[in-house]
Amino acid sequence: AQSVTQPDARVTVSEGASLQLRCKYSYSGTPYLFWYVQYQRQGLQLLLKYYSGDPVVQGVNGFEAEFSKSDSSFHLRKASVHWSDSAVYFCAASIYNNNRIFFGDGTQLVVKP
Amino acid sequence: NSKVIQTPRYLVKGQGQKAKMRCIPEKGHPVVFWYQQNKNNEFKFLINFQNQEVLQQIDMTEKRFSAECPSNSPCSLEIQSSEAGDSALYLCASSLGNSGNTLYFGEGSRLIVV
Numbered sequence A: 001a002q003s004v005t006q007p008d009a010r011v012t013v014s015e016g017a018s019l020q021l022r023c024k025y026s027y028s029g030t031p032y033l034f035w036y037v038q039y040q041r042q043g044l045q046l047l048l049k050y051y052s053g054d055p056v057v058q059g060v061n062g063f064e065a066e067f068s069k070s071d072s073s074f075h076l077r078k079a080s081v082h083w084s085d086s087a088v089y090f091c092a093a094s095i096y097n098n099n100r101i102f103f104g105d106g107t108q109l110v111v112k113p
Numbered sequence B: 001n002s003k004v005i006q007t008p009r010y011l012v013k014g015q016g017q018k019a020k021m022r023c024i025p026e027k028g029h030p031v032v033f034w035y036q037q038n039k040n041n042e043f044k045f046l047i048n049f050q051n052q053e054v055l056q057q058i059d060m061t062e063k064r065f066s067a068e069c070p071s072n073s074p075c076s077l078e079i080q081s082s083e084a085g086d087s088a089l090y091l092c093a094s095s096l097g098n099s100g101n102t103l104y105f106g107e108g109s110r111l112i113v114v
Helices: B059-063
Strands: A003-005 A010-014 A019-021 A024-026 A032-038 A044-050 A056-058 A063-068 A073-078 A087-094 A107-112 B005-007 B010-013 B019-024 B031-037 B043-050 B053-057 B065-068 B075-079 B088-095 B109-113
Touching (some): A003 A087, A024 A073, A073 A087, B019 B109, B031 B075
Parallel strands (some): A010 A107
Antiparallel strands (some): B005 B019, B031 B088, B065 B075
16 A cells, blocks of 8 residues: 655754654655645645655755665755754655655654754 | 635534635646645545546545535535534645646645534
């Protein structure tokens, strides 16, 4: 079955520290992969997406993610977090010929001052 | 700022009442999705449309939920008889429709069923 798993429900980091949010997917073949952010339970905003090519993709606000086919992962990273990065982050995936996107359960990021 | 417009932002309904939410997709986007996000942040896909036609929907949608995307009018999602378990954030998203295209989300309509 197709699925996206975010193993960490909540991550707490200090401002200025580096960040990694984990995402694992379970699909046959290579899916299209996305990271979205949701502030204060509003709408989701796209951070970045991966289709093919360079496994490291750059996104907005200094975020990047690395695709690993061998590990079935698409982890999100940021070198130095800011307090305004506190939000819920969702990993998502879709497959070829299917418009539908499957979401992980989200990771709540708390940035301590 | 979101280019997908959802109204109302909040609605409070009693059990058994109808609840209707509207969505104007981003201009030029033929595909529209409705998702339900519960208090645990879990997403449940409800239905999607391409132009006015239903592409996919889940069983839940076929019972108390109805949705449409008429031409030249906002898309809508309606719950015929609200239940407490329907309390959630209802998110509308639109896309260009090709595989892998980004979904652009509205701010959501938060339904509280009392």
